[in-house]
Every structure is written in C-alpha cells, then in structure tokens.
Amino acid sequence: MSLLAMFKSVGPTGFGYGSTAETVTKGISLKGQTILVTGCNSGIGAETCRVLALRGAVVLGAARTQKKAEAACARFPGSAIGYACELSDPTSVRDCVEAIKMDKRRLDAIICNAGIMMLPKLEKSNGYELQFFTNHIGHFMLVTGLLEQLTERARVVMISSDLHARAPVGAIDFDNLSGEKGYQPLTAYGQSKMANMLFAKELQRRFSGTAKVAYAVHPGVVDTNLARNMGPIVSVLVKAIGPLFLKSVGEGAATGVFAAVSPKASRLGGTYLADSNVTRPRLDVENPEIAGRLWAESEKIVRSL
Numbered sequence: 001m002s003l004l005a006m007f008k009s010v011g012p013t014g015f016g017y018g019s020t021a022e023t024v025t026k027g028i029s030l031k032g033q034t035i036l037v038t039g040c041n042s043g044i045g046a047e048t049c050r051v052l053a054l055r056g057a058v059v060l061g062a063a064r065t066q067k068k069a070e071a072a073c074a075r076f077p078g079s080a081i082g083y084a085c086e087l088s089d090p091t092s093v094r095d096c097v098e099a100i101k102m103d104k105r106r107l108d109a110i111i112c113n114a115g116i117m118m119l120p121k122l123e124k125s126n127g128y129e130l131q132f133f134t135n136h137i138g139h140f141m142l143v144t145g146l147l148e149q150l151t152e153r154a155r156v157v158m159i160s161s162d163l164h165a166r167a168p169v170g171a172i173d174f175d176n177l178s179g180e181k182g183y184q185p186l187t188a189y190g191q192s193k194m195a196n197m198l199f200a201k202e203l204q205r206r207f208s209g210t211a212k213v214a215y216a217v218h219p220g221v222v223d224t225n226l227a228r229n230m231g232p233i234v235s236v237l238v239k240a241i242g243p244l245f246l247k248s249v250g251e252g253a254a255t256g257v258f259a260a261v262s263p264k265a266s267r268l269g270g271t272y273l274a275d276s277n278v279t280r281p282r283l284d285v286e287n288p289e290i291a292g293r294l295w296a297e298s299e300k301i302v303r304s305l
C-alpha cells in the first residue's frame with residue numbers, strides 16, 4: 001500500500017484510493033467470463049490480467065507481438081491466452097480482431113489499457129500523431145471490430161487519465177491530427193486520453209437500449225514504464241519518492257478492474273471513474289457533439305487505412 005492511501009477515505013462504493021485490484025474483486029468469481037486486456041505485458045495491464053485470471057476469468061492478453069503476449073500470459077495464474085496487437089499498425093489490429101473471431105471468443109469485457117505517453121518529438125503512424133493513433137485509433141479499431149463478440153451485458157473500459165484535462169481547447173484539434181501544425185508532448189497525450197473519454201461516452205450512447213456499458217477510468221499515478229520518455233531526473237525522483245506518494249501497481253489496476261467486473265459498477269455505465277468511484281471529467285467530455293464528431297472522424301480514418 002502507498003503511504004498516501006493511509007490518509008485517503010473510501011467513497012460511496014466502499015472502495016477508494018488504497019483499494020487494490022485484489023480488494024475490489026474479493027469474493028467475486030469470474031469463472032465463465034472472458035476478458036480482453038491490451039498492454040498485458042507491463043504495469044497496470046499486467047496486474048489487471050493477473051488479478052482477473054486469479055479470480056477465474058479466461059484472460060485474453062494482447063501485446064505488441066505474439067511472443068510478448070505469450071510470455072506475459074505464461075506468468076498469470078489460471079487461464080490466459082496471448083494475442084498480438086500492435087495498436088499503431090492497422091494490419092496487426094485487424095489480425096487480432098480476426099483471430100479473436102476465429103477462436104469464437106465471446107467477450108464479457110474489454111479493457112483498453114495499452115498506451116504511450118508524452119513522446120518527446122512528433123512521431124506518426126499512417127500520417128497521424130502517434131499517441132492519438134495508438135491510444136485512440138488502435139483501440140477504436142479493436143473495439144468496433146469486436147462489437148459482435150460482446151456478450152449481452154458486456155463492459156468496455158477505456159483506461160484514460162486525469163491528464164485528459166490537458167487536451168487542447170475544444171477537446172480534439174481536428175485540424176491538426178497529424179501534429180504537423182504544432183506538437184506539444186503533454187497536449188498530445190492529453191488529447192489522446194480525451195479521445196479515450198469521448199469514445200467511452202459515445203459508445204455508451206450507442207449501447208443505449210442494451211445492457212452493455214462503457215466507462216472511462218483514471219487509474220491514478222503509478223510508477224510504471226509509462227514515464228520512460230520523461231527523462232532521467234523524473235525517473236530518479238519517482239524511484240525515490242514514488243513509494244510514498246504514488247499508487248502501487250495493485251492500486252493502479254483497481255479502478256479498471258472494478259469497472260470491468262464489479263457488480264457495484266453495473267449501474268455506473270457512461271461515467272468517469274477514479275479510485276473506484278464516479279468522478280467528474282473536464283466539461284467538454286459531456287459534449288455529445290464533440291464525441292459524435294470524433295466517432296465519425298475515427299470511422300473515416302479507419303476506412304482510409
């Protein structure tokens with residue numbers, strides 16, 4: 001447990017900052033459930049898979065390569081099957097969708113966890129800024145490609161971030177999705193995480209009339225490989241004071257796991273969760289016009305790939 005967790009109270013769900021993926025699933029059997037998790041080989045995603053498998057779910061662990069996915073899945077208790085899914089490569093994402101369909105997997109939940117953060121210099125895939133493409137477009141392709149595989153009460157969980165608040169004015173800079181007209185690492189990361197939030201909102205709207213739900217989640221601040229681009233000073237600082245002030249990886253995995261499987265989350269579809277409780281996102285997340293426009297633009301991009 002992180003030191004900070006000792007001073008934080010729990011929220012209405014009975015969970016809070018210091019809850020871990022193990023505590024939010026205590027007493028829950030996931031036998032018979034199949035859950036797809038992206039980014040299964042590292043950080044929050046690896047802990048998410050471990051705990052879901054521990055509780056009896058069949059975990060489909062996606063990583064950039066088949067080798068990475070299989071190596072990670074071999075470390076989880078219970079049943080875990082590896083799938084290659086390089087989110088910045090449309091062919092790889094389409095192949096992953098096809099493989100899951102071929103294997104006739106029915107999905108009780110998808111946790112879109114994989115992500116990259118604050119690339120120091122502009123990088124692109126298929127003409128689009130790489131964080132937007134990886135964190136949003138890759139997951140958009142994956143989830144929309146698998147909609148028919150979802151079970152009746154399936155849950156889709158987008159691991160976003162409080163840093164969605166650092167997205168540009170207007171939420172998404174639709175005129176600069178390439179990053180060519182100006183690139184700022186934090187703004188670009190914020191925009192990609194804003195896109196995760198808007199995708200969850202629009203998906204929830206499209207699920208209306210069904211028992212399926214979508215959530216966006218802030219996992220908390222955790223010392224993982226995510227900060228690899230932030231330089232050696234940040235890295236040393238995080239190692240020194242991280243255990244005092246940052247969440248443990250178990251605490252970081254809690255909210256996504258809570259959203260994906262807890263009975264307490266079943267009525268919270270369409271919300272933004274942090275510390276396994278509902279919290280408020282930046283105001284423009286609630287604007288259906290922006291979410292609708294992002295969905296239409298994402299479909300256009302995917303058609304062109």
Ligand SMILES: NC(=O)c1ccc[n+]([C@@H]2O[C@H](COP(=O)([O-])OP(=O)(O)OC[C@H]3O[C@@H](n4cnc5c(N)ncnc54)[C@H](OP(=O)(O)O)[C@@H]3O)[C@@H](O)[C@H]2O)c1
Nearest residue numbers: 039042043044086087088113114115161221222224225226
């Ligand atoms: N850690 C935090 O403080 C924090 C705070 C807020 C939000 N988040 C969010 O939490 C999620 C998990 O991050 P983490 O902290 O666990 O970081 P992490 O340890 O770096 O894990 C990120 C995962 O995403 C995978 N990934 C990256 N690019 C990919 C691509 N192109 N295709 C497929 N997989 C890719 C990585 O694979 P490789 O190992 O092969 O690169 C890794 O498995 C991210 O979405 C992040 O934005 C984290």
